[in-house]
Amino acid sequence: MKRSFARVSVSLVSVAMLTLLVSCGGDDDDSSSGGGATSTSSGKEVSVSATSFTPDFSVMKQLKGLADRGKGKVAVLLPDTASSARYVSFDAPYLKQSFEAAGLSSDDFTIDNAQGSASTQQSQAEAAITEGASVILLDQLDSGSAAAIEKNADQRGVKVIDYDRLTKGGVDGRYYVSFDNVNVGKLMGQGLVDCVSAWSVDKPQLLLMDGDPTDNNATLFAQGYKSVLKPKFDSKDYALVGEPGGTWDQSEGQTLFEQQFTAHPEINSVVAANDNLGQAVVSVLKGKSVPAKTVPVTGQDATSGGLQNVLAGYQCGSVYKPIYLEAQAAAALALYLRAGEDPPKDLVNGTSNDPEANKEVPSVFLTPTWVTADNIQDTVIKDDFVKASDICTADLQSACADAGIS
Numbered sequence: 001m002k003r004s005f006a007r008v009s010v011s012l013v014s015v016a017m018l019t020l021l022v023s024c025g026g027d028d029d030d031s032s033s034g035g036g037a038t039s040t041s042s043g044k045e046v047s048v049s050a051t052s053f054t055p056d057f058s059v060m061k062q063l064k065g066l067a068d069r070g071k072g073k074v075a076v077l078l079p080d081t082a083s084s085a086r087y088v089s090f091d092a093p094y095l096k097q098s099f100e101a102a103g104l105s106s107d108d109f110t111i112d113n114a115q116g117s118a119s120t121q122q123s124q125a126e127a128a129i130t131e132g133a134s135v136i137l138l139d140q141l142d143s144g145s146a147a148a149i150e151k152n153a154d155q156r157g158v159k160v161i162d163y164d165r166l167t168k169g170g171v172d173g174r175y176y177v178s179f180d181n182v183n184v185g186k187l188m189g190q191g192l193v194d195c196v197s198a199w200s201v202d203k204p205q206l207l208l209m210d211g212d213p214t215d216n217n218a219t220l221f222a223q224g225y226k227s228v229l230k231p232k233f234d235s236k237d238y239a240l241v242g243e244p245g246g247t248w249d250q251s252e253g254q255t256l257f258e259q260q261f262t263a264h265p266e267i268n269s270v271v272a273a274n275d276n277l278g279q280a281v282v283s284v285l286k287g288k289s290v291p292a293k294t295v296p297v298t299g300q301d302a303t304s305g306g307l308q309n310v311l312a313g314y315q316c317g318s319v320y321k322p323i324y325l326e327a328q329a330a331a332a333l334a335l336y337l338r339a340g341e342d343p344p345k346d347l348v349n350g351t352s353n354d355p356e357a358n359k360e361v362p363s364v365f366l367t368p369t370w371v372t373a374d375n376i377q378d379t380v381i382k383d384d385f386v387k388a389s390d391i392c393t394a395d396l397q398s399a400c401a402d403a404g405i406s
Helices: 002-027 064-069 086-101 118-130 143-155 181-198 216-234 250-263 275-287 304-312 323-338 377-381 394-402
Strands: 037-039 045-047 073-078 109-113 133-138 159-163 175-179 205-209 239-242 269-272 318-320 350-354 359-366 369-371
Touching (some): 064 323, 073 118, 086 109, 086 323, 109 118, 118 133, 133 143, 133 323, 143 159, 175 181, 175 323, 181 216, 181 269, 181 318, 181 369, 205 216, 205 250, 205 275, 275 304, 304 394, 323 359, 369 377
Parallel strands (some): 073 133, 133 159, 159 175, 175 359, 205 239
Antiparallel strands (some): 037 045, 318 369, 350 359
């Protein structure tokens, strides 16, 4: 009896110890307190921050335990293919890779593009909720339709993440993932200042080609570059010729610039809010036989066309936003929300002001980079964002060789 009792006691103690160890293991996951550590399925702890993500998606692979704890689908709603080629070429495949690296199957997430139609995006959102989405990752076409999507989702218990563009007037409890857009604008402003100096532009007569004013990002970009340029205007070193209505449409941008350049032929420098608008400006300048390194033009998105203009000496540089970082950050945040856990404070590393809701939105900010001919090889080529063969056309072989692009 004594031996039998002893065995039972030892067994009970072993069970108790095992239970304690299991509970302690659960307590080690302090992501709900914002500590930044997530227990993986193998028991290994990974610290997730806004700077954790890498080109090999290794951090996403370590979030499989978090993915296993989640319920419902993640629905990604992308806006269009017109404002930028990024959504098809980069966002969709990088988001897919992020979710799959974390162990989600094709049944656990959807990625749709509204092709420029707000009503289509609303229908896609409704279908996603009906099909069991617990998180919506929304890159909207306009804040009005997006706010309606978010309200519907919130009322039905679906978490919302604003992706790349903040929804003005959106719901409480949402998050925002983007690059630091004011900093993006500052990079363009400083890039222009540096280019004016390098190209020896005398008495800069500056035109501002802003993005679409309905896009909150365009407002933030402008805030950034205007903050850099204001001292130049105040000192009268630069003169502001004009700031026509903003757009993301390249054709419309070309018409706007042609009108401005005809009315103000003294224009000799241009802040263009992205590479599409930069291309619109460069097309007009080339059509009027304006030589390279005469009129500095900025850009954003590090498109192949923009980088070619940089190498050709028509564009000062372009803001490179490594979308593989943004996609992973958004996917990681979605996994926390899908699992019903608070994201780590090191991941949600800032706030963004929603001017219509008059509230601060918890945000994940990634870091952009200004790309010139000097660092194309070490940034966009190294990251495989563009291929050397895509930009080094026959007429740019010499420029590519000078820039060390291979």
